Structure formats: structure tokens, C-alpha cells
Amino acid sequence: MTGGASLENPYLPYPVRIDDIVVETEDKNLKTFKFVFLNPEDEEKFAYTPGQFAELSVPGKGEIPIGIASSPTEKGHVTFTVNKVGLVTTHLHNMKEGDVMGIRGPLGNWYPWEEMEGKNIVIVGGGFAFTTLRSSIVYALHPDNRPKFKDIIVVYGARSPGMLLYKDELAEWEKRDDIHMHITVDATDDPDWKYNTGFVPAVTEQKVTSSENAIAIVCGPPVMIRFTQPVLEKLGFPPERIILSLENRMKCGIGMCGRCNLGDQYVCKDGPVFSLAKLKNLPPEY
């Protein structure tokens, strides 16, 4: 397990080349970018753990903090799924395979993998926040890691079938018996839709039956988190075993520029992963 950007200069991105771009969603607002390091030795320095993020650096436009969607078990590249919202992301969406840019990281902490060993893992995700959860699922399902964990239960929801990320992988995971997938959409008029319909908190309440020996990791839009939290508490998850990944506006990513704090904690350096127990004692400025 590692954390931290380049020791010499934590602001200096590693140069990378865009190797592949996949349009993920029907609104074309989400694209997954696969990056290859220009200097192969940088890949080793960029040793990360699921739950961490990095700053994508588009020279001339700026940097954006984005969760790492690939798993450290996938070698030779790193991937990020980016929602088009502002200056940098819009520019990035217009870039092409072969273009050179930078990534800086890995940054922040990660999901509590050591603590999750020997336990059931409940993964609850919504919308385009599923990225570090995808990293987590791929990591946990890897043959080297799968024996470390008991049941893996996933509830993942999106507005509509076309808004789900990683559709091919979701279909593959559905077929496996070592992971319990509960995919849902808010609503659909597709008569062939074979999965769930309903909001993530409701589906979580239906499908997750026990909190025994389990840790829940939750990543999604604020409204989903707000309504999922009481469901998990009702199921008996204590706040120490409800793990949330937060977002805030960031620049430096290393706890120096001052904007992403919740009290004395920086989302970029002390997070983005926090237990609900910890968050209950911090100003809710996220």
C-alpha cells in the first residue's frame, strides 16, 4: 500500500499518452480514458490502492481530481472515467488517442482493505461515482485477493440503463457466483430490462439483508448518500463500518492549498475515504 506523489516535486505530473477512449453513457457525457505512461518506470512510482485518486493534468487548461477507475491488478495502464462539466473536462473530452498530457498521484487514502479482510463487503454506488468502486471490485475479484474476503455484494444504480458505466463488465459480474450484483435504474421503459428498478437506497434495503461481519463502502451523489445512510444504519451497520468517499473542489491534492477541508481534515490528503463515525465529528462542508 502506498500513497504520495513524486517526493522530489509533488506538483509534477507524470507524462502519459491517451491510449484509448470509451464513451460510457448514452448522453455521451462520460468517457473512460486509458492512459499509458510515457516513461515506463513512472508506472511503478504510480503504485496505487483502490479508492485513491489522481490529478489529471491537461497542459494549458489545468488539473482535475478524478478517482482511479482501474485496479492495481491491471498492469500497463491506468484508467479514469470523466464526466464533462467544466473547462478541463470539456477539453479532455475533445482530446484524441495519442495525445500527451499528465497525471499526478496517486493521491489521498483508500478503502480500508486490511480491515475488510475476512469480512463481507457491501458496495453501494450511484451514477458516475462508481469509478473507484469498479477499481475495488476488479481488485477484490482478482484470484490473489478474492480468498481474503467473504461475500461481496454490490448495489449499483443509475438514472437509466444507458447511464450505467462499464456495461460489459457489469454483465460479466452478473454471471459470476462469487459476487452478488444488484443493478438498478431509477426508471426505464425498456421492456427487456432484466435487472432492478428503483432508487439505490430502496434496493439496498431489499437486497442487503445483514450487516453481520460486514463493511459497507458507499460512493455516490449526495442525495443517494443521504438516503442510503439511514438504510445501512437500520440494517445494523455501526458508523465505523460505513465507509464513504467524498469529493470537494481541489487544486494541490496534497493538503496544502487549503480549500477542501472539513474542519482540520483535508479531503485530498486525509480522505477522500472517511468512515461515517469520523464524519460525524467533522463540519459537513462537502
Place this chain on the structure above:
Amino acid sequence: MANKVFSKDAWLEALGGLKEHYRVFLPLKDGDFFTYKPIEEAKKIHFDYDNTRLSPKGLIFPQSERMFEFSLDTQDPEANILKEAPKDDSPRAIVGVRPCDAHAVGLVRRNFDNPEYRDPWWVKHVEAATYVGLGCNAPCATCFCKSVGGGPFNEEGLDAMMVDLGDRFLVRALTEKGEEFLSRVQGGEAADEEVLKEARELAQKVTDEMPDTVPTGRLKDLPVMALFEAPFWEEVAFACLNCGTCTYLCPTCWCFDIQDEVYKTEGIRLRNWDSCMFPLFTLHGSGHNPRDQKFQRVRQRFMHKLKYYVDKYGDGVQCSGCGRCVQFCPVNIDIRRVCGLMDAYEPGA
């Protein structure tokens, strides 16, 4: 450590002779105020300011600083690859620093130089600097260094200290850097015990006479959420214009922004001072803003300095008592009063 006494004229002349060893910066009169400038720009040097309007933080943490340079020229094989921008980290002497501003460097160090990360530029700029202080014979009405762990003759963060003895300056080396500085200063005489005693007595008298009026003792023990939810923030923030003056003048405010700028095919990445007073500081791409209301931003500034920092480092507040924010706030928000409100707060009362 060496101690030397200079007549005032001899001291000014000696400073002028340091060019081959240091870039010398000192407070120079700039309109109605004093500003740190290179000694070459001095028409007249007078060490008779209360303090500079802007703190000397910009000399080690420039208001705008180039981080990286890059080419966007598609013909350039190195296009889009960031290179560190060259810096001048030759030795610099910052002369006439008030003790509060030197004390602030140590408070800020915890942010830029910690076991997890080091900010390479801040660290190198500080390493290149020799801080030569000037003790405060007459603290201003807005000064409160004594309440926040400093004092008018506090030596923390200084490499050498000047004491104004009327017609002479006593200059005392406090660190190896200060020793080196003093060895390079021409002229002056070794200070005898009588001069040292005179300086000690002056420092003691000024320090004793300075009021210690800002309570900070309870901040550490009050629950963070109780202070965060305290009822006085709306009232404290009522008149605030969110102009950011307090954060720009503050020697302990370190927040910054990172931006890219491009001219034709040449680009730079730079960092600029930023301010928690501005809504953009925390605005998400989605439009959500965790601190979209003025009182939340004002609360953030005071809670950061007087509670979060206290909790994080366990060694006092993130304020050196220089009083600039008190003096220059256009609507008279006074950190001493806010600190008093926080320190006296009784949750649930």
C-alpha cells in the same frame, strides 16, 4: 553568537555593502505605506515604520509564482510535458522583519513542510532567506503578538535581531545563518555587556507593558462541532464584504490556487494566492458549493486559524498577532474580538 553595535549611519552603509553576498530586501516607503523591496530601490532607508502593509510572506511565497513551463507546439517532441520553471534561490537577506512576521514563518512551515509532503519551492525560498528582525520598541494598538505565543522581541524564526537603541542598532546573531550574515556586515563594534543589558532591559520593559488581552486558553478543549455551530457566526460575518483583504495581508494565510496560462504555443502553470473569502474557492464543477454563504466563509477563516489549526498541531493558534487584518478590514471585523467570543463560548448555555 556574535553581537555588534552600529551607529545608524554605519548600519545603513553596511547594508548597502552586502550586495555581493545577498539580495537584500527591506521595508521601503511606498506612498503612505511601507513595502518590502530590494535595497537597490531605496532612496532613503528608515527603520521607523510600525510594520509593512503587506507582510513579507510574498518573498518566500510569491503572490504569483511560476511552477512549470511547457510547450503546446505540436512540432515540439516535448510538447505537453511540464518542466520546472527556473528560480532564483540565491541567498537573500530580509532585513527589518518584525518578530510577528518571523514567527508566522514557523506557523506556515507546518503546512508546506511536513512528514508527508514538502512544497519544494516554499522550502527552498525559506532556505535561501536570512531573516534579520527588528524588535518593536513601540507596538501598535492593534498588535497582540504577546497573546498568541510571540512578543515584541520574540526571536523565533529570526536569524538575527536588530534592537533600536536610539542612535545605535544592536544586531545580535541568533542562528548560524545570522552569524554568517553578521560576519559579512562591514563595520560596527563588538557589543559590550552594557549595551546588551540596555537592550535586554528595553525588551523586558516593552514586553511587560504590552497588554495581553486576547484569550486563547479554552480553544483547544472546546468541541469543534460546538464552535462550528455556535450562534455568533452570522453576527460576526454580518458586515463582511468578502473582500479578502485579511487573507492577503495575513502572514499566516497560505491558501493558493493553481492556474494555467498560455501565450501562443508557450504555456505556464502558476500558483497565485487565493482566499477562503471567495465563493469560487470551494465551488464544485456540479455547481454545488459547500461554503456558498458568506458566514460560512467567514467562519472557515476564523475556525481554521483558531480551532482547526489548534487541534491539528496542538501548539497554539495560526495567528502571529500582527494586527494587519484588524487595521485594514474595511468593516472593522476584529479577530481579537472573534477569538474572545470563541474562547468564552459555553456550548448549550
